[in-house]
Amino acid sequence: MLNYVIRRVLYAIPILIGVNLITFALFFVVNTPDDMARIHLGAKHVTPEAIERWKVEHGYDRPLLFNQEAEGTGKLTETLFVNKSLALFALDFGLADDGRDIAREIGTRMWPSLAIALPTFLVGLAVYISFALTLVFFRATYLDLTGVVLSVVLMSISGLFYIIGGQYLLGKLWHLVPVSGYAPGWGMFKFLILPIAVGVVSGLGDSSRFYRTLFLEEIHKDYVRTARAKGLSERVVLFRHVLGNAMIPILTGAVVVIPRLFLGSLIVESFFGIPGLGSYTIEAIQAQDFAIVRSMVFLGSVLYIVGLLLTDLSYTLVDPRVRLE
């Protein structure tokens, strides 16, 4: 078991390095520092000198991989790759264009993101599972059919509609919650309700339909028939047997997103004016602040890989067949 964990972690290292290389290629080779400078300076002010000055100011004046002019190991370390790309591993994200420390910014902005994403995730999981289980209990009746049709309808409506509709109904018309905004401390509570509700509802169709399929697949398996043949009640059959087995794909499928909850949602945060990492990214894209975008892309990939790792580990916890690998 421990061996397995260690091996999995070791396997992740080359993948992380690969991700770093790809990030490097995207942001320094495809989109060179010269290009960045041009974009920032704007068409009017582009002169070779201005570009050089911008690069020096922002620390992009070094060669990509190999520094002819430096001494000794400096030939390799005094490069963009080591300073800007490998540094990402040490969570050294550098400074944004407005001069603020990106790492500090991330540290403060991840909490509002988490305050929305984590409850949305947990409430969503509970709601989707209960809804799907109800449909399965009433399978092949009109209730089931209605539920499935509803899911498909919910699925085919754009997420923006839920946001705008929610803001209009709950915020403007009924004045139940503020339309948008955020306050630190306990005051945040009333600002969070609407985005969380919208997040849960917009995922309802997709996830419930998927979970319903998982449950139905399980319910037709032979061991469920055995459970019924023992004289167990439908409640025990559904909860202990069907849910017990279907939770394996559900949980392990959910685990992969957990690390990325920190990053928040681009759309929800910018519509509701939440000062989280999602809106941070959106603002950076609008301001064409490549240092921030690069940091967020790298962070996103790393957290995804961590998520995959956790998924594999969670299998060993919930599925006895994998536990003893």
Add this chain to the structure above:
Amino acid sequence: MAMNGGLSVRGLRVAIHHEGGDRAMRPVDGVDFEVAPGECVVLLGESGCGKSLTALALMRLLPDGLELAGGQARLGDTDLFALPEQDMRRVRGGRLAMIFQEPMLSLNPVLTVGQQIGEALEAHRHPTAEQAAAETSRLLQAVGLEDRHGTSYPFQLSGGQRQRALIATMLAGEPELLIADEPTTALDVTVQAQILRLLKQLRSERGMGLLLITHDLDVARDMADRVVVMYAGQVVEVASREALYARPFHPYTRKLFSVLPSAHQRHERLEHIPGSVPPLGTVFTGCRFAERCALAWERCHAEAPDSQTLDDGHVARCHLVSAPRPENAAGAGYPPETGRKTAEAEQVAAELLEVTDLAVHFPIRKGLLRRTVGQVKAVDGVSLSLKRGETLALVGESGCGKTTLAKAVLRLIEPTSGSVRLEGTTLDRLDGNALRVARASMQIVFQDPFASLNPRMRVGEILEEGLRSLRPELHRGHRADVVAGLLEKVGLGRDAALRYPHAFSGGQRQRIAIARALAVEPRLLICDEPTSALDVSVQAQILSLLQDLQAGQGLGYLFITHNLPVVGYLAHRVAVMYRGRIVEEGVAQDLMGRPLHPYTNLLLDSAPGRGLPEVAAAPAGRPEAGVGCSFAARCPMAVAECAQAAPDTSTLAGGRRVACHRVVPE
């Protein structure tokens, strides 16, 4: 179980639920039978005749889409179909329990065996925690498991152990009647014999009735007090075991007996039942068997027969019970014996295949760096030879390495060592083109006819594919002719080329697989359990086909099977494999009549239809298997020497080869 009143079923009907007003499809259509208290009744019939649905209907556990459409079932004085669901739940797993065919799938994979037994106890006996633990341990013992198996998950148990665990859960409610739906079909013969013995013993210890569902006439002979034969959703014959096996009455039952392969029908064509089971939804005007019945006359097509009782208490659903067949009826009754002797290969035939010391070892990897820490010796020094026109049967339990050996011969797996010679050519170091050419002379037919055919290709395309790669010299038009010829040869007709595999039955698909193998004109055909997924009547057709092909083309067969009657029927020589080695080899009749190796003995004693003799247990304090004979741990004849050294293979009179310390050349 004093209140035990037995089971009685009257007019049971199951319908496939239709939304529209379509005509009803009734897979079970008016079934009557009884099971007396403590009696064992076998429900016998071919695939799809409605055996499982009958059982599920009694449990009121019909799958979605099927519903009870009439009939009555009484267990003692309880009317099962009138009970509210609440009360039925107490009957299920309580007075009436059921075990299923697939032990691999019938236990919950994420709960331990103990939890699953506890759950059943909980539902019916509401024990305290200590009582439950004590009772679980008693149940495990009753089915021949140990306490430690209670904490195992199903995946940690073998197939036989799982079936035992399943039986234990179903005994928890102390049932009056246990329904067992093909409980041993998925198991090895030796394990099958153990499970059947267990069921017999539990039945007599607990005075419980047993309704055993099977398609295997031999299993029925070992187990039944009475046999109920089903055909197309109806009961066609009911008789005591003695009466049925001495004088089967119904033409269908008689046919079933005649299609069973056995050693004394050797080299005769097996009879077969023409046609196949009528599809669901067929509208019958007369007898359901009339289309396939050799004795049918006008009345059979016009009027459906009722069940009637014969003098000896037999019940049969056939017009022949009440009226003899009119003398002048069309058709000649049973056709004259079609069996024709194929000449034994008398002349000294040329050596076709020679396998010498073949070994396939798979590495076991462990630890952080997946280092190789040991080896699974799947095939461990096997030598075999096969002549043209000869059939060599390879028998042994699952996992003993039969399929690996076959694949290594075909070089689908790279052997670790040893050599394979085909018609004098050594295949060991061939590669690329040379290997392709060599492969064309050896083909393989697999167990599962469906899995081995690409569902998206027409049968004609499937056959042409092989031709194109292995016989590229053929022209397009010529290829189509060859395909048509092949299809005729395996008895399908040339129209089959235009259809897709799913349009064929299991037996027909196996014919397609055989046609595909024959397409490249091989000299050696390896058949890996080619009939084990098929019904007996279909098996007979395929075996006859294989015999015809051998007689016509001098094909050599390496025939892998665990079905000993098939071996007796088909094989010239037999090789018995255990844990990667050949432990005994010899001429078929000689070996089956006078087995020398203790393992061969065990296999033959385990074959159904021999009354399940008690198999001598291995002596206590037996030597641990290790350096010595690999069978030592199970061997009733093991001596001290067996633990110290693996026995060499010695050759006895008549070319028999045996690897056992206790068998010495005289």
